Amino acid sequence: MVESSFEDLKVLEKTPTGIQGFDEITRGGLPKGRPCLFAGTAGSGKTLFGMEFLARGAIQYNENGVIMTFEERPEDLIKNFTSLGFDIQKLIDDKKLVIDYVYIERAQIEETGEYNLDGLFVRLNYAIDAIQAKRVVLDTIEVLFAGMSNEAILRSELRRLFYWLKQKGVTAVITGERGTETLTRYGLEEYVADCVVLLDNIVNERIATRRLRVIKYRGSFHGADEYPFLITEHGISVLPLTSLSLDHEVSRERISTGVKRLDEMLGGKGFYRGSSILLSGTAGTGKSTLAASFSEAACMRGERVLYFAFEEAPQQIIRNMKSVNIQLQECIDRGTLKIFASRPTAWGLELHLASIHKTISEFDPDVIIIDPVSNLITVGTEKEVRSMLTRLIDHIKTLGITSIFTDLIIGDEPMEKTDVGISSLMDSWILVKNIEIGGERNRGIYILKARGISHSNQIREFLLTSDGIDIIDVYKGSEGVLTGTARVMQEARMEADELIRKQQIERLEQEISIKEKLVQRQIETLKSKFETEKEGLMRSIKEKQIREEIIMKNKKKIGEMRNP
Amino acid sequence: MENGENSRKKYSTEEFEEALKKKVDQKFVLRLFITGITPRSLEAIEKVRELCEEHLKGRYKLEIIDLYKQPDKARTNQVFAAPTLVRLLPLPVRKVIGDMTEKEKLLSGLDIEIINSDQK
Numbered sequence A: 001m002v003e004s005s006f007e008d009l010k011v012l013e014k015t016p017t018g019i020q021g022f023d024e025i026t027r028g029g030l031p032k033g034r035p036c037l038f039a040g041t042a043g044s045g046k047t048l049f050g051m052e053f054l055a056r057g058a059i060q061y062n063e064n065g066v067i068m069t070f071e072e073r074p075e076d077l078i079k080n081f082t083s084l085g086f087d088i089q090k091l092i093d094d095k096k097l098v099i100d101y102v103y104i105e106r107a108q109i110e111e112t113g114e115y116n117l118d119g120l121f122v123r124l125n126y127a128i129d130a131i132q133a134k135r136v137v138l139d140t141i142e143v144l145f146a147g148m149s150n151e152a153i154l155r156s157e158l159r160r161l162f163y164w165l166k167q168k169g170v171t172a173v174i175t176g177e178r179g180t181e182t183l184t185r186y187g188l189e190e191y192v193a194d195c196v197v198l199l200d201n202i203v204n205e206r207i208a209t210r211r212l213r214v215i216k217y218r219g220s221f222h223g224a225d226e227y228p229f230l231i232t233e234h235g236i237s238v239l240p241l242t243s244l245s246l247d248h249e250v251s252r253e254r255i256s257t258g259v260k261r262l263d264e265m266l267g268g269k270g271f272y273r274g275s276s277i278l279l280s281g282t283a284g285t286g287k288s289t290l291a292a293s294f295s296e297a298a299c300m301r302g303e304r305v306l307y308f309a310f311e312e313a314p315q316q317i318i319r320n321m322k323s324v325n326i327q328l329q330e331c332i333d334r335g336t337l338k339i340f341a342s343r344p345t346a347w348g349l350e351l352h353l354a355s356i357h358k359t360i361s362e363f364d365p366d367v368i369i370i371d372p373v374s375n376l377i378t379v380g381t382e383k384e385v386r387s388m389l390t391r392l393i394d395h396i397k398t399l400g401i402t403s404i405f406t407d408l409i410i411g412d413e414p415m416e417k418t419d420v421g422i423s424s425l426m427d428s429w430i431l432v433k434n435i436e437i438g439g440e441r442n443r444g445i446y447i448l449k450a451r452g453i454s455h456s457n458q459i460r461e462f463l464l465t466s467d468g469i470d471i472i473d474v475y476k477g478s479e480g481v482l483t484g485t486a487r488v489m490q491e492a493r494m495e496a497d498e499l500i501r502k503q504q505i506e507r508l509e510q511e512i513s514i515k516e517k518l519v520q521r522q523i524e525t526l527k528s529k530f531e532t533e534k535e536g537l538m539r540s541i542k543e544k545q546i547r548e549e550i551i552m553k554n555k556k557k558i559g560e561m562r563n564p
Numbered sequence B: 001m002e003n004g005e006n007s008r009k010k011y012s013t014e015e016f017e018e019a020l021k022k023k024v025d026q027k028f029v030l031r032l033f034i035t036g037i038t039p040r041s042l043e044a045i046e047k048v049r050e051l052c053e054e055h056l057k058g059r060y061k062l063e064i065i066d067l068y069k070q071p072d073k074a075r076t077n078q079v080f081a082a083p084t085l086v087r088l089l090p091l092p093v094r095k096v097i098g099d100m101t102e103k104e105k106l107l108s109g110l111d112i113e114i115i116n117s118d119q120k
Helices: A005-009 A044-060 A074-082 A087-094 A116-132 A142-146 A149-167 A260-265 A287-299 A312-324 A328-333 A347-362 A371-378 A383-397 A485-560 B002-021 B039-055 B071-075 B103-110 B114-119
Strands: A037-041 A065-071 A097-101 A108-113 A135-139 A171-177 A195-204 A207-217 A226-232 A234-237 A276-281 A305-309 A337-341 A367-373 A404-407 A428-437 A439-450 A460-463 A470-471 A475-477 A480-482 B030-034 B060-066 B084-089 B094-097
Touching: A005 A260, A037 A044, A037 A149, A044 A074, A044 A087, A044 A097, A044 A171, A044 A195, A044 A234, A065 A074, A065 A116, A074 A087, A074 A097, A097 A116, A097 B114, A116 A149, A116 B071, A135 A142, A142 A149, A149 A171, A195 B030, A226 A347, A234 A367, A260 A470, A276 A383, A287 A305, A287 A312, A287 A328, A287 A404, A287 A428, A287 A470, A305 A312, A305 A347, A312 A328, A328 A337, A337 A347, A347 A383, A367 A371, A371 A383, A371 A404, A383 A404, A428 A480, A428 A485, A439 A485, A480 B084, B030 B039, B039 B060, B039 B103, B084 B103, B094 B103
Parallel strands: A037 A171, A037 A195, A065 A097, A065 A135, A108 B094, A135 A171, A276 A404, A276 A428, A305 A337, A305 A367, A367 A404, B030 B060
Antiparallel strands: A195 A207, A207 A226, A226 A234, A428 A439, A439 A460, A460 A470, A475 A480, B030 B084, B084 B094
């Protein structure tokens, strides 16, 4: 097994599998010219991996392949893979693929003395040379252990086989059944040490998810996570479909939300193109309507919108949105909108992702809506959903697609918590919340975050009218934020108060003038009284003066008379 | 191989019927696959020949195929180990793998009636 050339140390050459996503995880594919072990439980997709590796090799990379199958008959293989879109029979006819079925029936076999597996070597060698194969799949070689009793011979022969494969320079995939204590039932990982991939099929709450993990890859970086993968009508698809780096291009272009006031709240211009937006809210707060409004606006600009509905049927969405004057049917008729509806529980997480990816690549949208993203949680565990969404968002962003995710918040949970914890992945986050005042519910909207956009910090009232969405200022006063009737009532109350105050002032002013008049009148009365009194007094003064004069005259007369 | 298939067909029809009737007269068609002339191959050839002469004299056909020279035969005969002795007839097909040193196993592997040999 010890074979190391300096070339290997420099650059490890890789053989692309052509399997969607797998080459990204392994950064280029399987190690060229070396055997790889694919271990997995029954039905985890081992054979499929092997076959697709060969078929894609022959079709896409012009590398012919040999599969030595110990379990499935060639007829079955051909049939099974034709249903996955690979014309295996044609590849065989074109001498690009050889299926060698090794039939081992223990009941027919007697062992006497020493032997080796030269027969197998000869067969493999012959098949490889016949079509100059570069790729080999052994599926599942462990059947030998069931067919033959001398394990010591088998082990040494397998060691020799894998070494021989390396010498032969073929890239080999060896599949192995998952063991309980060891990776494979017969410990094949001992012999195939360059690259080991584990396949799994996990059923979680009745929903099956296939997963893949590269356990070991000598001399190469590789993604170490468990990656969900799916078996689609085009073969295997490992997620992520794109790289997990954060180097996607960003746009400076801003696009309208379709609601003028909301645009104003977002610095007057709306969202950035290619950003991801989370719309959170409790039930019935108008998340979907807002998303639909955004869709309509995008369609009006001539953009293509893909609407994933996980809650409502397309026709229902169209009807409901029509009632608030959002004309989705027109958009559909123009071919710029596509509503893709499915029940979250209908499929497993993997299939959902696959269908989303597939639909995206088929429709090539500018905007996608996922309504609601929270419904996908029912499909897997929080971690799984989170990792799936991370990849989905990454994928969408790489493509430069603007995405809106609505998120249903349940009951009393704090507004700022999103179940899937995806808010950190989002560029903008808008909350629509119910405000309960005065025996009614009203909708309040505010922007929790908007990366790179100067946004309003105000809570606004969010109205759904027959003319569409309207966002208006809420009443802000000593009694808190008021919306709906309460707001209207408060406004009326304010008006009344004002009126009363005015009236009071008027009344006071009137009072003053009345009093003034009264005083004036009193003054006048007093004055006239005074005048009369004054007149009388003046008269008596005059009388007294006259009397004084008379007395004086008389005195004088008397004096003159007494002074003789 | 085409010849082999033809012969198999031929045997499987008339001669096999006869063979069933008279077990003693059962005809054996054997093929021994070896990989190169190694001591182990030679050992196997010798043991098989010995056994045939001893128990199947006059009613067997033994063909020795070196897979290194005829690699295509490995696949068509479903051989994976070497040496391998394939009993094409009587049916069903049986295989004995190894250097044929354990005679008892070889006999049971080929399902040869020991009584026959005793009668001899």
